[in-house]
Amino acid sequence: MSGALEGTIVAAFGRHYEVLLADDSLITGFPRGKKSTCACGDRVAMERASLDQAQILRHLPRTSLLYRSDAYREKLIAANATQIVLVVATEPSFSDELLTRALVAAESQGMRSVIVLNKADLTERLPQARGRLAYLKALGYPVLELSARADAAPLLPFLAGELSVLVGQSGMGKSTLINALVPGALAATREISTALDSGKHTTTHARLYRLAHGGSLIDSPGLQEFGLTHLSSSAIEEGFIEFRPYLGCCRFNDCRHQSEPNCAIKQAVAAALISDRRYEQFLRLTTRG
Ligand SMILES: Nc1nc2c(ncn2[C@@H]2O[C@H](COP(=O)(O)OP(=O)(O)OP(=O)(O)O)[C@@H](O)[C@H]2O)c(=O)[nH]1
Ligand SMILES: [Mg+2]
Ligand SMILES: [Zn+2]
Structure with missing residues (x-):
């Protein structure tokens, strides 16, 4: 088949994709149906039009x-990724729950995880943000403090391969x-204005x-x-390493x-082998989905 x-x-x-071919050229790929089921990082078979x-x-x-x-839909983020780099910053303030959820999603896919504490140049806020990540560092997740601007x-070293x-x-x-890492990338970035603009996303699509x-x-x-409604309760348990x-x-x-009797997890919490904080996060995830 000549077109494959x-x-x-x-x-x-x-609705459409940019696809890199073996010869380094780019082609625009369209899904067959209306629903797109592919994600950035996917390897795809196509027919040239x-x-x-x-x-x-x-x-x-x-x-x-x-x-x-x-409950209503799934949002694909990336396919074939081997590692998640969770980016938080000294400011604006970040959500613990979001971090936990993303870590669980990554663990469920067997991905490595690295946490980047960005904007370390904003030194006034640094100790507080560092403190908020200490429990994840204690679990063995790498936490890198850096300034993407500087x-x-x-x-x-974490990205090679x-x-x-x-x-x-x-x-x-x-x-x-x-x-900072990809010369010539020209990814759009934006100052977060204190008022109306906050919550708006500068990046609107995934790019590799x-x-x-x-x-x-x-x-x-x-x-x-x-949202982790796609994960079974055992996948969530295992996501808490x-x-x-x-x-x-x-x-x-x-x-x-x-509240079950003889629960090994609760015993581990009582013995401080599992932190109260992580146990609470776990309960929140399993009761809210
Ligand atoms: N002080 C300081 N500001 C930074 C640093 N890194 C990024 N910023 C600023 O933070 C703002 C947001 O940066 P972006 O890179 O657009 O953030 P983003 O995470 O890509 O945001 P979305 O695309 O909306 O998800 C910009 O004004 C950046 O210049 C840093 O290391 N130090
Ligand atoms: Mg962006
Ligand atoms: Zn139990």
């Missing part, structure tokens, strides 16, 4: 799929990081960038919610770690 070809989605606009357009027939098997969901290099996806709330500096020293980075639009040694040790197989 494969490529990698490097930008996802919803014209010189610069192709129809996407299907995505090839994925090694991971990072997405969020609520020097993003501390992140580089990985397909990383930058995830975080709007205004944390994801696109600024992209511009290749790093000169190996590895790739996906920039994604800022998010305020990270420090729970893992105790899973399967409760008296009841279907223990929800709430």
Whole structure:
């Protein structure tokens, strides 16, 4: 078949995609139906429609799929990513719950996680933000303090050989990081104005960038919610990495770690082997979805 070809989605606009071909050229890919089921990072099989357009027939098997969901829909963030880079900042203030949820989603896909505390140059707010991340650092998640504006290099060693996806709330500096790490990227960034503009996202679609020293980075639009309705309760339990040694040790197989007797998780909390804070976060996730 003369028209068949494969490529990698490097930008996802919803109704259409930018697809990178093996010869480094770009083609516009359109999904077959109205519903788009592909994400940035997907490898796709296509049929060429014209010189610069192709129809996407299907995505090839994925090694991971990072997405969020609520009762109504799923939002794909990235396919085949090996690592999530969670970007928070000294300001604006960040949400603990969002961070936890994104970590659980990444764990469910077997992805590595790195947390970047950006805008470290705003030193007045730094100790507080650092303090708010200490419990995650204690769990073993790398927490890198840096200033994307001044020097993003501390992140580089973590990116080699990985397909990383930058995830975080709007205004944390994801696109600024992209511009610092990828010469010529020209990702749009925006000052967050104190009033009306806040909450608006500067980045409107995911885009994949290749790093000169190996590895790739996906920039994604800022998010305020990270629904996990697609995850089973066991996937959520396992997403709390420090729970893992105790899973399967409760008296009841279907223990929800709430008020059941002889619950290994609650015993671990009582013995301070699991922090109260993480246990509370777990309860919030499993009772709210
Ligand atoms: N002081 C300081 N400001 C920064 C730093 N990094 C980013 N900023 C500023 O923070 C603002 C938001 O940065 P963006 O890179 O657009 O944020 P984003 O996370 O991509 O936001 P969305 O695309 O909306 O999700 C911009 O005004 C940046 O210049 C930093 O290291 N220090
Ligand atoms: Mg952005
Ligand atoms: Zn239990």
